[in-house]
Amino acid sequence: MKPTGPIPSAFAGQSMLTLGGQPYDVWIKQAGDTPLFVYDMGLVADRIARLRTALPASVAVHYALKANPFPPLVHAIAPLVDGIDVASSGELVLALEGKLGRDISFAGPGKRDDELEAAILAGATINLESEGEAERALAIGKDSAIRPKLAVRVNPDFELRGSGMKMGGRASPFGVDAARAPTLVRHLLESGADWRGFHIFAGSQALDSDAIIETQAATLTLAARLANEAGATPPLVNLGGGFGIPYFANDSEVDVERIGESLSKALETRDEILKNSTFAIELGRWLVGEAGVYLTRIVDRKESQGETFLITDGGLHHQLAASGNFGTVVRRNYPVAVAGRMDVEPEETVSVVGCLCTPLDRLADKVALPHVEIGDVIAIFLAGAYGLTASPTAFLGHPVPREILTRSRQT
Numbered sequence: 001m002k003p004t005g006p007i008p009s010a011f012a013g014q015s016m017l018t019l020g021g022q023p024y025d026v027w028i029k030q031a032g033d034t035p036l037f038v039y040d041m042g043l044v045a046d047r048i049a050r051l052r053t054a055l056p057a058s059v060a061v062h063y064a065l066k067a068n069p070f071p072p073l074v075h076a077i078a079p080l081v082d083g084i085d086v087a088s089s090g091e092l093v094l095a096l097e098g099k100l101g102r103d104i105s106f107a108g109p110g111k112r113d114d115e116l117e118a119a120i121l122a123g124a125t126i127n128l129e130s131e132g133e134a135e136r137a138l139a140i141g142k143d144s145a146i147r148p149k150l151a152v153r154v155n156p157d158f159e160l161r162g163s164g165m166k167m168g169g170r171a172s173p174f175g176v177d178a179a180r181a182p183t184l185v186r187h188l189l190e191s192g193a194d195w196r197g198f199h200i201f202a203g204s205q206a207l208d209s210d211a212i213i214e215t216q217a218a219t220l221t222l223a224a225r226l227a228n229e230a231g232a233t234p235p236l237v238n239l240g241g242g243f244g245i246p247y248f249a250n251d252s253e254v255d256v257e258r259i260g261e262s263l264s265k266a267l268e269t270r271d272e273i274l275k276n277s278t279f280a281i282e283l284g285r286w287l288v289g290e291a292g293v294y295l296t297r298i299v300d301r302k303e304s305q306g307e308t309f310l311i312t313d314g315g316l317h318h319q320l321a322a323s324g325n326f327g328t329v330v331r332r333n334y335p336v337a338v339a340g341r342m343d344v345e346p347e348e349t350v351s352v353v354g355c356l357c358t359p360l361d362r363l364a365d366k367v368a369l370p371h372v373e374i375g376d377v378i379a380i381f382l383a384g385a386y387g388l389t390a391s392p393t394a395f396l397g398h399p400v401p402r403e404i405l406t407r408s409r410q411t
């Protein structure tokens with residue numbers, strides 16, 4: 001038997017899996033069938049409220065849309081956050097529909113001219129990833145007679161320690177190396193752009209609260225140093241984010257309350273040049289990851305050389321991350337349960353696999369579950385972020401799964 005990650009506290013201890021106050025099978029009926037992603041909007045709203053309480057009131061909260069761009073979810077989140085961070089023109093269109101009036105910022109390497117133009121026309125802030133991109137944005141601004149809102153994404157000279165995906169302290173396709181950022185800022189100001197400040201993102205999926213605290217302090221110090229070198233106060237310092245969620249056995253939760261207290265102190269003692277700056281953090285996974293559950297039905301049950309395989313109507317084409325093929329080095333099990341019998345003691349060791357003709361398609365490897373029959377529904381937790389849109393849906397040509405959003409208790 002192999003361990004699984006912890007079932008998120010909102011669902012742990014249930015006897016029948018319940019989302020948004022309704023048993024899981026109500027959502028399956030409403031959506032039509034499995035495979036199905038259910039996103040519990042009440043949990044997302046609770047998360048945002050908890051974060052707001054924990055953080056200093058002056059720190060804006062942005063949603064990083066790529067974590068989950070399901071339109072009903074984006075529309076429900078938009079009024080609860082201060083900004084939306086997008087990384088393509090498709091996401092820009094979605095953010096513009098979902099939420100007029102909120103700050104939209106556009107990051108990502110390789111922005112095409114048509115994407116830069118769309119962002120400038122929409123009044124979004126472009127987080128510049130290079131000097132070359134700056135020149136193209138300035139030229140498009142001149143041609144369209146709109147003063148572009150441009151921030152400088154900085155490749156920091158440190159990394160977010162312990163993060164699953166490191167985005168700093170090394171050569172990087174993201175942002176401008178810290179040493180060259182002040183020169184670029186001066187150039188933007190001389191060219192008449194509306195310089196919006198710095199965007200400094202040092203990593204993703206960090207569970208070590210001390211590392212996050214250190215990184216936020218280092219980010220403030222770096223922003224102050226670059227601002228002093230450039231001789232200008234950044235209107236906004238986007239401090240990045242990187243708060244992770246526990247996916248695997250022995251993973252722990254981020255302590256957002258402690259992080260908020262430390263950030264508050266760090267902001268109180270910030271450098272004079274940042275006195276009139278505003279601050280933001282941008283989060284995707286931490287806001288939505290635990291609120292999503294992937295439901296897939298058992299189609300077949302078979303034995304092979306002493307092992308039991310449960311074969312589902314879903315797979316890695318919908319939830320690649322649970323198969324261990326999305327940015328993990330060693331395959332480990334996500335939390336899983338039999339949705340209708342969460343409180344029944346495990347009786348057997350089984351592997352839950354998808355319906356794709358590839359041995360990569362393993363959703364849970366040698367896990368302990370209650371006895372499972374054909375027709376039972378398996379819940380795979382932590383499917384709210386980097387789930388469906390981070391999976392190769394076209395691979396093998398199965399139908400795309402359904403998605404459904406439960407109503408928020410707060411909106």
Ligand SMILES: *Cc1c(COP(=O)(O)O)cnc(C)c1O
Pocket residue numbers: 064066067085107201203204205240241242243282283284285286385
């Ligand atoms: C992906 C991304 C995020 C969101 O990261 P999470 O780990 O989902 O919180 C935030 N900012 C930038 C620049 C990103 O690329």
